Amino acid sequence: MDNAAVDAEQLEGGGGQRLRLSGPWRNTTVDTVIPKLLEMRETLSGHVEIDITGISSLDTSGAWIIRRIELAASKQGDVQIVGGSDAMRELISALPEQPPLPEKVVDHRPFFQRMLEPVGKMSVSLFEDVLAMSYVLGSAVRGTQSKERRGGRASIASIVNQLDHMGLRAVPIILLMSFLIGAIIAQQGAFQLRYFGAEVFVVDLVGILQLREIGVLLTAIMIAGRSGSAITAEIGSMKMREEVDALKVIGLNPIGVLVLPRIVALVIALPLLTVIANFAALYGAAVVSFAYSGITFQVFVTRLHDAVDYATFAAGLIKAPFMAVVIGIVAAVEGMKVGGSAESLGQHVTASVVKSIFVVILMDGLFAVFYAAINF
Template sequence: MLTIGKQDASSKAAARDDQQPRVAVGEEGDLLGCAFSGNWTTRRVATVDAEMRAIERRGGHKRLALDLSQVGRMDTAGAWLIERLIEVNEKRGVEVTIQGQSKIAATLLDAVGEATGRNTDARPALAPNIVIRGLEAIGRGVYSMCDDFIAAMNILGATIGGAQMKLGRGHAINPAAIFNQIDRMGVGAIPVVSLMSLIVGAIVAQQGAYQLRYFGADIFVVDLVGVLVLRELGVLMTAIMIAGRSGSAITAEIGSMKMREEVDALKVIGLNPIGVLVFPRLVALVVALPCLTILANFAALGGGMLAADLYSGIPPAAFLDRLRAAIDLSTIFAGLIKAPFMAIIIGIIASVEGMKVGGSAESLGLHVTASVVKSIFVVIILDGLFAIFYAAIGF
């Protein structure tokens, strides 16, 4: 029995020796041949690593022939050793041929070659000229604008259709969510909007007073401040502040919910994300922005009145008398009419950018920035279109 046990142990050791990777090297003229055998797997290739490196350092041959017909099993570690030998010789200009490899070995060698870059074109692609790059940027921008427009119309249509809290069914509007957003976007913005408008109104009056003084027309600084603030600056500056303050907050809130998959969770439980997340914020903006515009107009006129008294000696009573003669209801409503449209644009752009946020913090930051920039840009464009429309109809 002891003799039989020794024979079994020796046969197992012989079997293990047959599985060890081996390399037989032969050289004839300018041809170097390497015959591989055994199992080239992660557990065994360490035994031939030094031998493979020695073969890599050999020179004086122009052709390298590799025979893999006796190779048993192979994984990526074994394929990487053989691929390293191929890559070193190809860099020297040696012609390499492989024969006898199995389908698995061929697949592994190709995959490792692509990973190391040997099977790819090493020549760098020529960059297109500046004209092609410019046209490409314009084309990509147009496609991006088209996608954003479709997403914006989807959100606007769903919002106009109602709160749509339940997918496919109407549902009562949640007043608590709307009033909460009005408090955050409207009441919370009163200090910064009032202070900004006060300073802007004072600056306009101060600069106007210096210029009109040369013509002896100091009193017309009231006309300048009144018309400019009520028709243009009041609503425009308020919309820009809301785009930077509330628009970025909407994008960040919806984007963070998108990152944490809360938007998908709303869909799973049968709620419409537009009705739950977008509708209250959009309604709150439409209500808050005109109210903030009225407050901004009063603050700007107050700043202009203060500056006119300090720099031109126009008392508040004279300022108000001239203001009543310089403006009418059309001047007041010309600015207020713009406010709801600007609020809708800010809310839709912020919501679209929030829905586009991916799964990283970098994506969130990029889309918050894009939301503010796009909102301010479109608001200014809309203000210019309103100015053109008012001039065309004589309003």
């Protein structure tokens, strides 16, 4: 190992200047000579010879510094590197003057074509998502075994475990949010109906709106944000650790093992949570109606009984299983798309929540149109 110190010496004479370098010019040693070289660089002019005869060893870091000195001196005059081995001189000369700048790409396509391109990409992406959702649904129905073996049923223990996570543990937040939503609707409705002397009709407003639309819609949105993101994160993390591939190797259907119990749990949990949300919202509306408009609890219940019927209750509850299936499938599709990085996981969790909420709202609108068409 060479223990000589790295050094640089500036000499005058012979019609120019000579910069004599010595010692081991390696990554671990060149930092000591950089301040001295910066001072010398300001005084280099005319013909300059950089003598590297005294350099005992050279790596890329040292060669890069010499190259930078050469480029700086070449702006003031002629520069020549002398001495040293051929390998050293080739290493120095092989380094670029500066990184190449990327060329500016000019899009010469017509404006109409450029405008349609993102629309086409979105259409293709939507079609691919529909195909992926169909694949996930079909694979989940097929069962837990691979196609070479007889299909198996989902584990009851897995379904119960998912019911605990998606249903039971979601009850507190569903109760709180629904109570507040019912109270807000009742307060705003009573405030507007007061001008017409019809505050008692706030019971009709809250009952029909909550049971047909708001109850199942807000519950599904909260489940999409809470359970949908969890499904994507769980499946995505397993995809990153190649656990999904391990299930395939041992002859199991990953969709049937991972997705089917979660979809079944969602189909069971979402209708039950919708019922809980409806009761909480109606209770919140009753409390606010009494405090804000003086409508007693007995009057509230009597008016609610006259305003709504079983069809109103069923109209909202029928939507819940369909929304649950969509939330589970979208979350599973996004989880299966996760790559090998944490950034990819975060992106697909976000996409899962956004897509699930969008599809839930779209489905609610389609149900509303369908109910109106059949007069339900």
